[in-house]
Amino acid sequence: MSLRNISRMPRILVYILVAVAALYLLLCVALFVFQRALIYFPQPSAIATPDTVLKLSVADADLQVSIRPHNGPKALIYFGGNAEDVSRNLPDFSQAFPDQAIYLMHYRGFGGSTGSPSEEAIARDALDLFDRVYAEHPQVAVVGRSLGTGVAIRLASQRPATRLILITPYNSVLEIAARQYQMFPVKWLLKDTFDSGQYAAHISVPTLLIAAEHDDVIPRSSTVRLYGQFIQGVATMKVIAGAGHNSISESPDYLKLIGSGL
Missing domain, CATH: 1.20.5 (Single alpha-helices involved in coiled-coils or other helix-helix interfaces)
Structure with missing residues (x-):
């Protein structure tokens, strides 16, 4: 004009x-x-006793990790959703996976961990936790749920995990944000893109993707797109019937499927 x-x-x-x-x-x-306030919703830890907490000091933060110690070669590291108190998984995981030492990481600002969460900071913290666990347990399975699938897949592309399990995973947070905020130039605004797809091709360990049939947060197309990024034969995908994004852990098939991937 x-x-x-x-x-x-x-x-x-x-x-x-x-x-x-x-x-x-x-x-x-x-x-x-204020974008990170729209991504991360820190939660306190419901289960925090001296025998269930590991304090992990990193360069610029003190992290809290909910644990179930176990002697032996196998361990499980879990990264939760953006509004999850991972400590609540401790009783069920301990019962379902008796042969695994269990480590549930509270992101920065969550459950007693200091600092503020960001994609790069969490990725560094995940590497530090893996190295600590791997020094005692040579067989480490990495599990992520929702936001945590981006943390898990990136970690598994950089460290010798033995198994990778992704629960309600996405191809990219950027894709999902662009869909939710269509009127804004999200591509130029978003700092934490969690581009899982770029790491999938570098994964060589057996990988299980678990989707919810009625997921109203992660579009099935995003999960399928991620699945297609893996080298053929590396990954399998299962769908839990009747489950939603937040209710998937209530399904009787949930822990069974995780166990099948360990």
Whole structure:
């Protein structure tokens, strides 16, 4: 639109257009500044006794890891969702997987861990935890749920995990965010993209993807797209019938399927 045309428009309309543009830019700035508050929802730890907590000090934070110690070669490391208290898994996991030492990592800001969560910080913390566990247990299975699948797959592409299990996984958080906030240039705003698809081709250990039939958070197309990124023969995909994104762990098949992948 030329300046001449603009000058012919009623002044009030020009003011409205300027106000709308300013509001849109303000919303973009707010989305950029507060985006991590829309991704991470820190939860306190419900189970925290001296024999169920491992304190892991890293460069710039002190992490809390809910644990069930067990002597032997096998261990399981679990990364939870963006609003999950991972300690609540401890009783069921301990009973279902008696031969595994269990390590459930509380992200920064979650469950007594210090610091603020971000994709890169969590990825570094995951490496530190794996190295600590691997020093005592040479067979480490890595499990992630929802947001944690992005942490798990990246870790498994960088460390010698023996198994990888992804529960309600996605191909990319960027894809999901762009779908939810279609009116904003999410590609240019999002810091933590959790691009799981780029790591899938580097995975060589047996991998199990577990999807919920009625997942209203992670589109099935995103899970299928991720599944297609793995080298043929590396990954298998199972769907838990009748389950939703948040109710999947209530299914009687949930722990059975995780156990089948260990």
